[in-house]
Amino acid sequence: xxERIKVRIKFSKHGxxxxxxxxxxxxxxxxxxxxxxxxxxxxxxxxPHQVMSFAAPLGVGxxxxxxxxxxxxxxxxxxxxxxxxxxxxxxxxxxxxxxVVLPEKSGSAMAAVAAAGYYIAFRDDFEPPEGWRxxxxxxxxxxxxxxxxxxxxxxxxxxxxxxxxxxxxxxxQGKNCLYLMVNASSAGNIKPAMVMEALFNKLGISxxxxxxxxxREDTYRNRGTEEEPVFVPMDQ
Numbered sequence: 001x002x003e004r005i006k007v008r009i010k011f012s013k014h015g016x017x018x019x020x021x022x023x024x025x026x027x028x029x030x031x032x033x034x035x036x037x038x039x040x041x042x043x044x045x046x047x048p049h050q051v052m053s054f055a056a057p058l059g060v061g062x063x064x065x066x067x068x069x070x071x072x073x074x075x076x077x078x079x080x081x082x083x084x085x086x087x088x089x090x091x092x093x094x095x096x097x098x099x100v101v102l103p104e105k106s107g108s109a110m111a112a113v114a115a116a117g118y119y120i121a122f123r124d125d126f127e128p129p130e131g132w133r134x135x136x137x138x139x140x141x142x143x144x145x146x147x148x149x150x151x152x153x154x155x156x157x158x159x160x161x162x163x164x165x166x167x168x169x170x171x172x173q174g175k176n177c178l179y180l181m182v183n184a185s186s187a188g189n190i191k192p193a194m195v196m197e198a199l200f201n202k203l204g205i206s207x208x209x210x211x212x213x214x215x216r217e218d219t220y221r222n223r224g225t226e227e228e229p230v231f232v233p234m235d236q
Contacts, residue, residue, distance in 0.1 A: 066218030
């Protein structure tokens, strides 16, 4: 049997597809691979399935410019050919942005995830109280940012401060917004809503996630060390 080829696929997800859950996204890509006639590898056994894994699956209701999945192929002519053929069968709002071949002994996409960046914008009919922008600096100066995190078994108190790598004013598609980069590893996964709720609590106002639109800017691996991280996109 010939050696399988492992590739990492970067894709974007926008529009109505942001309401599709992770399992349905998996089924969606399974159909795309078949329709695009991509020579994807299958597991062995009584119920073979396509060999694919996703990095830090996106929550329902969030859009993204930087989602990743790893797949194994039986054969590969050209990565650009794979990208074009997949996009010919993609639904509106979903696009394959890049396809790269991974080194033979590279780890899985999920295991490689270290951080994720997000653009957070408030909806047109909502504006926090005056002074909220300045409050971000004071928010980050705190020694700890304690929140309660629900787990399957209990509620834990978590300090968000070590997991916030960047939090500042920014812009996305010509509109003012916040940029937030947080820990997205399996060991310390932080959701944008947790940080925003903590900020709102500091401002003394109620938090409603529906007042925000969140777009994942990209997903990153750490090319540096834990003490001195160097974050790079997963397809680099």
